[in-house]
Amino acid sequence: MTKSLEGKAVDPPSTSANDPRFSTHRGRLGPFVFPVLGTLLATLFILELAIGSIPIPVGDVVRFLLGAELDNEVWETILWDLRVPRAIAALVCGAALGAAGLQLQTLFRNPLAGPWALGLTGGAELGAAVTIAAGTIVGSAFLAQLEFLSRLGIVASAMIGAAAVAAIVAAVARRVSTMTLLIVGLMLGYLAEGLVSVVMHFTTEIQGKVFASWSDGSFGGVQWEDFPILLPTLFIGLAMALLMVKPLNALLLGERYAASLGLPVERARLLTLMGAVILAAPVTAYCGPILFIGIIAPHMARGVLNTSDHRTLMPAAMLLGAAVALAADLVVHLPWDRHVLHLNAVNAVIGAPFVIALLLRNRNMRTMEF
Amino acid sequence: MLTAENLDIGYRSRRKTTVVARNLSLKLKAGEFVCLLGPNGAGKSTLMRTIAGIQPPLEGSVVLDGVDIQTLTPNQRAIRLSVVLTERATAGLLTGYAMVCLGRFPHTGWFGGMTDEDRDAVHNAIELVGAQALGNRLVAELSDGERQRIMMARALAQEPRLMILDEITAFLDLPRRIEIIRLLGRLAKDAEHSILISTHDLDLALRTADRIWLLRADGTLVTGAPEDLILDGSFGKAFADEGIDFDPLDGSFKLGTEYRAAVEISGGDAVQRAWTSRALERNGFQSLDHADQGGTCPSLELLGKAGWRLRTGSAPQSYDTLYDVVRALKKARPETR
Numbered sequence: 001m002t003k004s005l006e007g008k009a010v011d012p013p014s015t016s017a018n019d020p021r022f023s024t025h026r027g028r029l030g031p032f033v034f035p036v037l038g039t040l041l042a043t044l045f046i047l048e049l050a051i052g053s054i055p056i057p058v059g060d061v062v063r064f065l066l067g068a069e070l071d072n073e074v075w076e077t078i079l080w081d082l083r084v085p086r087a088i089a090a091l092v093c094g095a096a097l098g099a100a101g102l103q104l105q106t107l108f109r110n111p112l113a114g115p116w117a118l119g120l121t122g123g124a125e126l127g128a129a130v131t132i133a134a135g136t137i138v139g140s141a142f143l144a145q146l147e148f149l150s151r152l153g154i155v156a157s158a159m160i161g162a163a164a165v166a167a168i169v170a171a172v173a174r175r176v177s178t179m180t181l182l183i184v185g186l187m188l189g190y191l192a193e194g195l196v197s198v199v200m201h202f203t204t205e206i207q208g209k210v211f212a213s214w215s216d217g218s219f220g221g222v223q224w225e226d227f228p229i230l231l232p233t234l235f236i237g238l239a240m241a242l243l244m245v246k247p248l249n250a251l252l253l254g255e256r257y258a259a260s261l262g263l264p265v266e267r268a269r270l271l272t273l274m275g276a277v278i279l280a281a282p283v284t285a286y287c288g289p290i291l292f293i294g295i296i297a298p299h300m301a302r303g304v305l306n307t308s309d310h311r312t313l314m315p316a317a318m319l320l321g322a323a324v325a326l327a328a329d330l331v332v333h334l335p336w337d338r339h340v341l342h343l344n345a346v347n348a349v350i351g352a353p354f355v356i357a358l359l360l361r362n363r364n365m366r367t368m369e370f
Numbered sequence: 371m372l373t374a375e376n377l378d379i380g381y382r383s384r385r386k387t388t389v390v391a392r393n394l395s396l397k398l399k400a401g402e403f404v405c406l407l408g409p410n411g412a413g414k415s416t417l418m419r420t421i422a423g424i425q426p427p428l429e430g431s432v433v434l435d436g437v438d439i440q441t442l443t444p445n446q447r448a449i450r451l452s453v454v455l456t457e458r459a460t461a462g463l464l465t466g467y468a469m470v471c472l473g474r475f476p477h478t479g480w481f482g483g484m485t486d487e488d489r490d491a492v493h494n495a496i497e498l499v500g501a502q503a504l505g506n507r508l509v510a511e512l513s514d515g516e517r518q519r520i521m522m523a524r525a526l527a528q529e530p531r532l533m534i535l536d537e538i539t540a541f542l543d544l545p546r547r548i549e550i551i552r553l554l555g556r557l558a559k560d561a562e563h564s565i566l567i568s569t570h571d572l573d574l575a576l577r578t579a580d581r582i583w584l585l586r587a588d589g590t591l592v593t594g595a596p597e598d599l600i601l602d603g604s605f606g607k608a609f610a611d612e613g614i615d616f617d618p619l620d621g622s623f624k625l626g627t628e629y630r631a632a633v634e635i636s637g638g639d640a641v642q643r644a645w646t647s648r649a650l651e652r653n654g655f656q657s658l659d660h661a662d663q664g665g666t667c668p669s670l671e672l673l674g675k676a677g678w679r680l681r682t683g684s685a686p687q688s689y690d691t692l693y694d695v696v697r698a699l700k701k702a703r704p705e706t707r
Contacts, residue, residue: 022466022467022496024468243480246480246482249472249475249482250472252459252461252462252472254457256455257455259424260448260452260455261448262443262444262446262448262449263444263475264443302463308468309468
């Protein structure tokens with residue numbers, strides 16, 4: 001028997017799995033958060049398939065997803081060749097960005113950290129650009145024969161670029177305040193983008209144009225052939241993120257406390273950074289630099305769950321990242337009759353006010369403690 | 371339980387080695403509450419960090435339960451000792467309960483899932499420090515004292531053999547300080563934890579510690595029961611080095627001001643006498659029970675509730691407050707330079 005504050009004897013609390021007295025969450029957390037998020041995601045996924053310049057009825061989309069054959073062959077082709085890969089790309093890439101953002105925010109204890117804000121995206125962009133340019137110089141005919149390998153090469157070089165920036169950011173992080181770190185990250189990002197333009201100078205005009213549209217960000221460029229590389233890499237990254245929830249929880253308290261709790265801090269830092277690189281680099285290589293999703297998804301997760309516990313926060317950040325990516329892409333390919341919206345334009349229009357509101361509304365955020 | 375012999379502590383960088391303190395010999399027994407005292411810069415924090423295994427000793431080793439702590443993995447070490455640091459842990463959206471749960475970190479598996487045993491430990495810890503009311507509140511919204519309580523519960527939930535708390539009372543007001551120190555003393559006895567704290571709170575340390583570690587400015591360490599250290603003059607010596615007079619009678623400091631004059635005091639009860647002396651002393655007047663200087667020094671008669679009567683050569687004056695007494699004395703005996 002244990003004693004309560006008033007000295008009355010109460011039942012040992014250990015018998016119930018869910019403790020009635022204390023909660024790791026502020027306020028009440030409905031058991032519905034994850035089902036609701038799942039439903040939201042499924043709805044967005046189906047809408048993403050149904051909406052477009054050629055609308056397809058939701059019923060047919062669902063039947064198609066369930067494996068039925070559609071009467072309309074054009075619809076089937078559109079779904080299979082264009083919209084399904086695009087939706088899957090948005091789903092996994094959004095989840096990856098959400099997870100990477102959460103990892104970076106906790107690791108650097110910085111609410112505005114994210115793959116893009118810390119320059120990882122820029123680094124990946126530069127890595128990819130160098131490989132593409134090198135391909136042009138060596139000869140595209142040669143590369144065309146090894147298309148699979150060249151895709152792999154682009155992903156690998158994007159990872160190297162992102163890892164290089166991550167290493168610089170991590171080295172600087174020890175010595176500077178959180179605000180300075182963000183500025184350093186942003187500058188590294190701009191530096192990388194500047195270098196990308198320089199590199200592009202040496203490529204053909206056509207390739208330059210392709211690259212320019214790539215840097216607007218889009219899930220539409222991903223095709224079935226890309227999945228054998230993209231999906232396994234991202235799944236490894238997502239799995240790493242889920243395996244790191246306990247160390248991330250300890251890192252919430254700062255590195256000294258984390259060490260005192262028995263966390264090998266250096267290893268955890270390295271693994272977390274590697275995880276973020278593995279998530280952010282392939283996304284950038286295939287979809288271009290994608291802004292804001294990595295920053296806002298973790299905050300949405302915190303807002304929905306009212307917790308800092310990564311055991312629930314991490315899956316929620318993934319689901320919300322995927323949901324935001326799908327929703328943004330949905331806006332992009334609504335049947336606009338005049339012109340095409342860019343993904344990053346949508347992200348910026350949604351994301352920038354979101355971040356500003358976060359900064360202004362949250363008392364802790366103003367002092368950069370979150 | 372914890373021993374160290376001929377321990378040298380300090381920092382070693384690529385270029386040079388800075389020794390903070392040398393040849394320390396330490397012992398800490400199970401269930402003991404030990405206070406580490408010493409002036410700023412003597413190396414208290416370095417010693418705490420060395421004992422906590424956060425930084426390696428330059429020479430010698432810290433042995434906990436027969437094992438050199440430097441040979442332990444971080445996890446093994448966390449099971450044996452827990453720390454509460456001066457720095458504020460950023461807490462995000464953690465509730466008090468979630469924070470204490472983090473104390474189970476070295477005991478839980480890959481995902482940090484809690485067993486019944488873990489939950490029991492967390493509840494015990496929360497109850498031991500009396501933090502039940504804080505469990506569902508956000509740590510970020512707690513006051514400094516409440517936050518320290520939660521951090522202590524977290525350190526307790528770790529179920530260590532030794533708890534190390536650095537400057538835990540630094541940001542707290544006096545009642546909170548007394549509360550926390552008393553709590554620690556009780557924890558050491560009841561829960562059989564050994565507790566080591568560093569503090570500047572001389573008075574509280576002297577009253578509560580089982581043993582004092584006094585780290586002097588020259589990097590030497592003396593240890594013993596508080597009273598022993600006072601009786602053998604260790605305290606007096608340590609503080610004399612700092613230019614402070616230690617009063618072995620009541621275990622506090624004298625400010626070491628020079629007396630400008632003596633005052634004869636008479637009458638009054640013990641309390642009034644004590645505080646009158648204190649007021650006089652603070653202002654540089656030595657209080658004497660019976661002056662035998664032929665009436666040259668002022669005399670002060672204590673009249674209980676009626677106040678004070680001061681005679682400074684001329685006719686006696688009555689005063690209601692010590693403040694006025696002191697002002698009158700200062701006027702009568704101006705400071706000589």
